[in-house]
Amino acid sequence: MFDINPTDAAPIWRQIEEGMRRMITLGALKPGDTVPSVRDLAQQLRVNPNTVARAYQRLTEHGVFAVRRGEGTFVADEPSQPKRSERNEVLRDASNRYASAAISVGATIGDAVDELNTSYDRLVREHRRKA
Amino acid sequence: MFDINPTDAAPIWRQIEEGMRRMITLGALKPGDTVPSVRDLAQQLRVNPNTVARAYQRLTEHGVFAVRRGEGTFVADEPSQPKRSERNEVLRDASNRYASAAISVGATIGDAVDELNTSYDRLVREHRRKA
DNA sequence: CCTACTGTATTAGTAACTTAGTACAGTGAG
């Protein structure tokens, strides 16, 4: 599905949330698809079910997932994309962090862009593989 | 000097450490320059002196700063740059995080690169202004 | 000497995350 990095500063539930959003954006998960159950995904990722549940709840609150109680969790028919303003804010914050890190280690803008292309392609490829 | 974002997931001491490295990389701080005292910078950034001290200690351990006890802290005569392998690792990790966030909000690679250019330029301009 | 500044060390408090265990309500297949 996707990888969890326990050493990352970002909490696991956020990594799961982001991973699910990535898969939807890239088409590896389509509207109506069933999502692994809380307990299954927890076992697969070797984390606590509560951690997965937290990510699923957030995604449900934001209209990305739809829950049919007793049946399971599904990708919403029209998974809501974040508003453009919010999207831009997230992108800008992430960009600032990356630019800051890049400069602090002496990377040029060219280095940073090259590395970004590599990372982006890798993620796209990873998820397309399982679509 | 530089801005601190208290809402950022990254701890303040790391933001300070990164900010100092940026200023050195961009020439806003040169070898031999004196650095604000722990308490001064703490007051300026509205954070606890210990938080600044932690950043300074790390920079000193890595050979970026030099301390003369009782006198103050200075930029080392030859501030050490991280090894290429470590530099690449930091850059790659940061790039992965950025790419992941970008995809998760539906940004194209073009969007991500544009935003990166903006952030990079802004940081360079900010520090050049005070060099 | 003494005051004011430097960095440093120690201790405590606070908050977040993760894990664990248990329990409850709803659905569907046998």
Place this chain on the structure above:
DNA sequence: CTCACTGTACTAAGTTACTAATACAGTAGG
């Protein structure tokens, strides 16, 4: 109905990280 599965809720504990408050040690200048 019964059983196995769904998501959800709650409490508790443990760990870790960050921040805060205070005291200590060294240096320079009046």
